[in-house]
Amino acid sequence: MSTQHSHGSVSAANGAIDDVSKAIIVQLQEDGRRSYAAIGKAVGLSEAAVRQRVQKLTDSGVMQIVAVTDPLQLGFSRQAMLGIKAEDDLVAVADRIAGLDQVDYCLVTAGSFDILAEVICENDHDLLRIMTEIRGIEGVLSTETFMYLSLRKQEYNWGTR
Amino acid sequence: MSTQHSHGSVSAANGAIDDVSKAIIVQLQEDGRRSYAAIGKAVGLSEAAVRQRVQKLTDSGVMQIVAVTDPLQLGFSRQAMLGIKAEDDLVAVADRIAGLDQVDYCLVTAGSFDILAEVICENDHDLLRIMTEIRGIEGVLSTETFMYLSLRKQEYNWGTR
DNA sequence: AGTGAAACGACCGTAGA
């Protein structure tokens, strides 16, 4: 870490990612199972070098390679975003909500809601149950439900365009 | 497709996924690059059989294996959910919003907003620009912004618990 | 749909610049 010679580092001291690593990420956003050799050919690096950089990127949490699924095709036909008003420690309340299995996405926001939570359920019965559960959580003042009618865009390839 | 012998199919006629395929998906949700051989060992199937099922699952859009990145670590420090009220054909309006590069997630909802859109930006300047752009889209009546303060949960492993 | 086997290619550790 103390010295650098002819080559740059995967991430600079400030945590920025160089163009080569971005190119590698693009390759893996297109196909998470693309071989390191093929990626190396595309970005102009040896197979081993690609492997090292992918390792660092995943270890540092910049990137993860995972299967993402379509809830509808797996039988989860009810999705909703919940806008939540809360009191006291918003992070603590959000973490309690995030602890529920049916919540896949939860964050603290600035705006007329304090917390947003996305829930994925099999049916209306499940959705009602999880909503009731969230309303019962300590610190939750109110919830408003936005039922998903039609998903128009969902992209995972961020930071590389 | 017309006959079945001793083995089941990857997806039933109604589109449901059997338990073996779910087990494969779980493996790939844990690690998208896990070898077919290792998955086969875990789920009790040969490598070739695992590969065939993965192929079908990805071809049919039930699953995709991709790199997902952390916007913050890639220099995109401003995220927000926009609650949008719109008129006329909501799908058409949502698709126009979805066409913007900075929008990574966009859907039509039932509730006090007609459309929800998540935007990922490098800075406040970009965020303001994209908000202005969305407000200018035909059919958009109003937008309300929920700035992201703290992401507490983001899970990709859906449909397999 | 699944199995098994053989040829091929990818992956991984190590060494050296």
Add this chain to the structure above:
DNA sequence: TCTACGGTCGTTTCACT
């Protein structure tokens, strides 16, 4: 941090069930 190389393991194709 990169390239180079060899051993090991995964992948692919094919014939068969």
